[in-house]
Amino acid sequence: MRLNAIAKAETMQTLLCICISFVALRGVTAQWVANTKALIFKEIEHLYFDAAPSGILSAITPCSNYYQPSTGTSDNTVGMNTAAEWIRTAFHDFVTANIYSETGGLDASIGFETTRGENVGPAFNDALTFFSYFISDKVSMSDLIALGTVMAVGACGGPHIVMKGGRIDATAAGPTGVPEPETNIQDTLNDFSNAGFNTDDGITLTACGHTMGGVHYNTFPQAVPASAVSSTNTDGRVAFDGTVSVFDFNTVNDYVHGTGDMGGPLVTTTNKTVNSDYRLYNSDSNATMTRLAASASYFAGQCSAIFQRMIETVPLQVTFTTAVDPTSTTNLRPYNIALDVDWAGDMTLTGYFRYIQISGAAAAPSTLPITLINRAGNTTTTSVTASVSSSDTGTGIWGPTNSYAFTLPFQASVGLSGLAFSGQKFAFQDTMFAVPALSSVSPTPPAFAADPSLNTVSTYSVNTTVAYLTSSPPTSLTATFAIPKPQTGSVSPYMDTSTTATLALIGTTPGGFALYSAVTELSISAKQAYGVSIDAAVSGQAAAMQFYKPFTAN
Numbered sequence: 001m002r003l004n005a006i007a008k009a010e011t012m013q014t015l016l017c018i019c020i021s022f023v024a025l026r027g028v029t030a031q032w033v034a035n036t037k038a039l040i041f042k043e044i045e046h047l048y049f050d051a052a053p054s055g056i057l058s059a060i061t062p063c064s065n066y067y068q069p070s071t072g073t074s075d076n077t078v079g080m081n082t083a084a085e086w087i088r089t090a091f092h093d094f095v096t097a098n099i100y101s102e103t104g105g106l107d108a109s110i111g112f113e114t115t116r117g118e119n120v121g122p123a124f125n126d127a128l129t130f131f132s133y134f135i136s137d138k139v140s141m142s143d144l145i146a147l148g149t150v151m152a153v154g155a156c157g158g159p160h161i162v163m164k165g166g167r168i169d170a171t172a173a174g175p176t177g178v179p180e181p182e183t184n185i186q187d188t189l190n191d192f193s194n195a196g197f198n199t200d201d202g203i204t205l206t207a208c209g210h211t212m213g214g215v216h217y218n219t220f221p222q223a224v225p226a227s228a229v230s231s232t233n234t235d236g237r238v239a240f241d242g243t244v245s246v247f248d249f250n251t252v253n254d255y256v257h258g259t260g261d262m263g264g265p266l267v268t269t270t271n272k273t274v275n276s277d278y279r280l281y282n283s284d285s286n287a288t289m290t291r292l293a294a295s296a297s298y299f300a301g302q303c304s305a306i307f308q309r310m311i312e313t314v315p316l317q318v319t320f321t322t323a324v325d326p327t328s329t330t331n332l333r334p335y336n337i338a339l340d341v342d343w344a345g346d347m348t349l350t351g352y353f354r355y356i357q358i359s360g361a362a363a364a365p366s367t368l369p370i371t372l373i374n375r376a377g378n379t380t381t382t383s384v385t386a387s388v389s390s391s392d393t394g395t396g397i398w399g400p401t402n403s404y405a406f407t408l409p410f411q412a413s414v415g416l417s418g419l420a421f422s423g424q425k426f427a428f429q430d431t432m433f434a435v436p437a438l439s440s441v442s443p444t445p446p447a448f449a450a451d452p453s454l455n456t457v458s459t460y461s462v463n464t465t466v467a468y469l470t471s472s473p474p475t476s477l478t479a480t481f482a483i484p485k486p487q488t489g490s491v492s493p494y495m496d497t498s499t500t501a502t503l504a505l506i507g508t509t510p511g512g513f514a515l516y517s518a519v520t521e522l523s524i525s526a527k528q529a530y531g532v533s534i535d536a537a538v539s540g541q542a543a544a545m546q547f548y549k550p551f552t553a554n
Contacts, residue, residue, distance in 0.1 A: 036138070039547050040165040041321045043138045046335050048147060048163065048324055049354060049394050049401065054449040056151060057395045059130055060086070063156035063212075064245035069129035072451030079233035081245060082130075083156050084213025085123035086148035091209055092119055093145055094310050096177040097195040104177075104195075105314045108141040109170035111490030118178035121219035128492045133450040137482035137533045138547055141492045142167035146311040154397040156212065158247030159304040164312070164320040169494065171487075181223055181266060181274035185283050188276065196313060201306060203280055203288040208303035210277065211251045214239035215265045223265055223274045240264035249292065249299035255281060256293040326398050331356040334419065334426050339433045341467050345412040345510030347430075353386065353404040353421070356394060364388050364402040368421060372408060375415025375430065384408045412511020415469075431469050432477075432536060432544035435515065438465035441550055445526035454527035462550050465517040466503055466536045473514035477503040477536050480543070483524060484531040493531075503536065 047056055059067040060083040067082045068075040089110060096113075097104035114124045131144040139147075143165050150163045177195075179188040192202035217224040217236025228236035241250040241261050255263030262268050266277035281289045292299050312320070322329070337351035349372075355364045365388065372382040386404035394401020410416070416430040440463045446454060464479055479501040484493035503516035522532070529551045535543040 036546070037166065037319075037321050040138045040143075041324060042335070043136065043547075044143060044147060044163065044165045044321075045324050045333065047134060047139065048151065049326070049356065049398065050335060050403075051393055051395050051401070054451075055395075056134060056147070057155060059450065060152055060155055062245070063152075067126065067130055067450070069126055070452065072449060072453065077232050077234055079214075079216070079235045079237035080122075080126075081213045081237075082126070083152035083245065085127050086145075086152045087209050087212065088123045089127040090145050090149040090311060091205070092124065092178050093142070094313050095179070095191060095195050096175050097313050098175060098177070099196045100194065101175075102316065104174045106142050106146060106167060106311055107170040107174065107315055108145060108167075108490075108492055109172070109174035110145075111141070111492040112170070112173035116176065116178075118176060118180050121216065125491050128490070130450055132484070132491060132493055133448075133454075133527060133530070135484050135493055135495070136531050136547075136549075137495050137497075139165065140167050140169045142169050142314075149307060149311060151395070151397065152212075153247050153303070153307065155395065156245060156247045158211075159300040160325075160398070161304050161311070162308045163324045164322065165324065166318055166320045167314055168318055169492070170315075171494070173489070179276065181220060181276045183276060185279045188280060189283065197309075199284055200288050201309075203284065204292065204302050204306045205310060206277065206280055207252050207289065207292055208299075208306055210240045210264060210266075211247055211249065211303075212240070212245060213237075214244060220274070222271055223269045238265040247303075249296050252289055252293045252299060256286070256290055326356045326358050330424060331358045331361055331398075332421070332424065337428065338436050339416065339428070339430060340437050341412055341435055341509060341511075341513055342437060343507070343509055345513070347410050347412050347414075347416070347511075349406075349408045349410075349416060349419075349428075351406065353406070354394070354401060355388075355404070356401045357399040359399065361399070364400070368404040368406075370404075370406050370408065371420045372410055372414070372416065373418035373420055373425065374410075375417050377417050379420050380410075380414065382408065382410050382414070412509060412513055415511075430467075433467055434534070434536075434545065434548040434550075435465045435467050438515070438517065439463055439550060441529075441552075445529050445551055448526075448530050454530075455525045457523060457525050459521055459523045460529060460551075462520045462522055462532075463517065464501070464503065464520065464534060464536075464548075464550060465506075465515060466545060467509075467513040467515055468538075468544075469512050470514055471512065473505055473508065474538055475505055476539070477516045478539050479503050479518065479520075479534050479536045481520070481522070482531075482533045482535070483522070484528050493528075495531075 063083050065074050066080040093110035094106045110124050111128050150161045177191050179191045214237040215224050217228045224238050228238050243250050254260035269275050332355050340348045368386045372380045374380050384406050386406040389403045393403040418427045442461045481499040483496050485496045487494045501518045501520045503518045506515050506517045508514050534548045536545040537543040
């Protein structure tokens with residue numbers, strides 16, 4: 001194992017110089033082209049950009065919110081901050097990386113490490129428990145940890161951070177090496193250096209991480225007095241600055257100018273053995289902190305870059321997707337697409353287009369003309385005009401967002417390879433896909449929410465019907481289920497793919513489709529059910545249908 005090459009190269013240079021509503025909420029059929037990286041990208045894009053009442057953004061709305069995982073509700077009398085917890089979780093997961101022994105990095109190993117003294121407090125299990133409601137075969141826990149940081153910063157006043165997918169979760173604890181309040185400055189700098197970060201980097205990363213939240217008496221009584229505890233602050237938080245729920249440069253500004261909270265309790269504590277922020281900030285005679293305090297825009301740019309490096313410090317086997325960024329791809333994208341075919345050979349494509357009004361872009365158009373590209377790759381005259389949603393349907397992190405719902409009917413003999421709009425083309429496939437009208441789940445699971453009430457186990461009958469375009473139908477297809485299951489030592493689940501089913505041929509349609517079906521019994525919780533996906537393939541061949549999610553919200 002080796003770590004991300006960028007992090008390693010930058011460190012070596014320093015030494016020489018002294019990556020649908022939410023799919024968890026609505027089933028997605030597998031008419032996307034069977035490409036794992038592209039499907040990871042689309043799933044992260046959906047979680048990142050599209051709003052939902054119980055989506056990821058709900059836990060950090062408002063940014064002062066604290067999500068209590070034991071109840072699935074907010075508890076704002078504790079004095080805790082979920083957005084700050086997510087940033088802390090990413091840091092603790094990442095910082096034990098060692099570029100020399102090529103171990104560690106952002107890999108969700110933190111789930112196995114929460115009993116260590118260097119990882120005290122509820123932040124990590126809080127974060128992992130919430131993220132576990134969104135894990136799937138295409139979005140790992142380590143991707144969710146990274147996305148949590150990106151969304152916490154972006155939604156709470158901070159800069160955009162480059163987000164890529166494709167991280168791979170660890171299956172056991174990693175090495176130790178998280179700096180603690182008592183850690184001496186040389187050991188702290190060594191911990192950062194081992195992770196690929198020099199002194200300037202370590203100071204910047206800490207200052208950026210300590211612009212939200214604070215230090216808690218219940219976690220660090222050696223740094224925070226008992227007097228901090230109150231009926232509205234039962235965990236006894238002392239904030240890093242006066243804007244505890246806003247990502248801004250007030251912490252560095254207070255520190256440099258001796259104003260406000262002067263950098264927070266790990267600077268000002270009277271217990272000098274735990275004033276770790278002061279020791280770190282002062283280790284280069286305050287040069288880095290002075291530079292960071294020069295302007296809000298400079299601070300934001302430095303935080304964006306250093307957080308990107310943090311979340312991209314990963315094990316060797318990780319290959320990232322392209323950046324999930326509407327300014328580098330396109331601000332108009334399809335999502336929650338479903339393809340159907342009936343016994344008469346009539347096909348229907350339904351779904352949405354998402355338009356994000358990124359900086360400098362025009363407001364969402366009132367209508368969107370969408371045209372079918374047939375199976376042969378030719379643009380047809382089959383089209384539909386979709387109308388813009390009456391309200392914002394996005395997370396708002398990149399700008400106002402509107403959606404366009406559409407339904408496009410066509411014949412199986414015409415087929416589908418994509419959609420076109422105003423010179424843009426979006427690829428799909430109709431070689432193999434799940435058929436929603438002929439598929440079902442019984443009983444209907446409870447409505448999706450990040451709530452422990454979803455943990456009750458039930459037996460679900462999953463009726464899966466798949467259409468396969470072929471002139472020589474095999475007698476069966478093989479379906480493979482990916483199911484999130486508990487793992488010992490971590491609240492984070494792993495994805496199990498040991499459940500398979502044989503889909504039997506049940507008939508053919510005009511236009512060349514063979515239909516295959518099977519009923520599979522799954523004894524799982526509703527929480528697990530929303531993370532289930534199905535791949536299908538001709539026996540012995542690669543999956544032609546990927547990531548069909550059979551469970552839908554009420």
